[in-house]
Amino acid sequence: MTAAGHPVKLSVLRGTLIMFRRRCSKPNCRCAAGNPHESPALAYTENGRTKTLTLTDVEVPEVAAALARYEKARSDLDQAADAGIADLRIRLATPRQRRHK
Numbered sequence: 692m693t694a695a696g697h698p699v700k701l702s703v704l705r706g707t708l709i710m711f712r713r714r715c716s717k718p719n720c721r722c723a724a725g726n727p728h729e730s731p732a733l734a735y736t737e738n739g740r741t742k743t744l745t746l747t748d749v750e751v752p753e754v755a756a757a758l759a760r761y762e763k764a765r766s767d768l769d770q771a772a773d774a775g776i777a778d779l780r781i782r783l784a785t786p787r788q789r790r791h792k
């Protein structure tokens with residue numbers, strides 16, 4: 692844990708960065724005139740339900756990077772799985788060679 696930065700390092704994250712728009716209850720606020728408050732949030736699915744975590748502006752770049760790492764890792768894994776399917780196809784299409792004499 693360091694004084695600067697976050698105590699918890701985000702490795703990967705699943706979900707989508709969204710922007711919350713809301714109005715507060717102050718009648719003289721800019722949001723009452725149609726200029727809503729915006730706060731970044733992470734929307735993600737857990738047990739089939741969509742949940743959101745409101746973020747601070749400082750967290751957005753780190754969250755975005757963790758989301759990108761997840762997408763990259765998932766795409767790499769999908770590619771490896773596709774290659775596995777291709778290998779399996781080849782193996783099944785190739786006549787069996789006698790392993791024992």
Ligand SMILES: [Zn+2]
Pocket residue numbers: 714715716717720721722723728
């Ligand atoms: Zn307001």
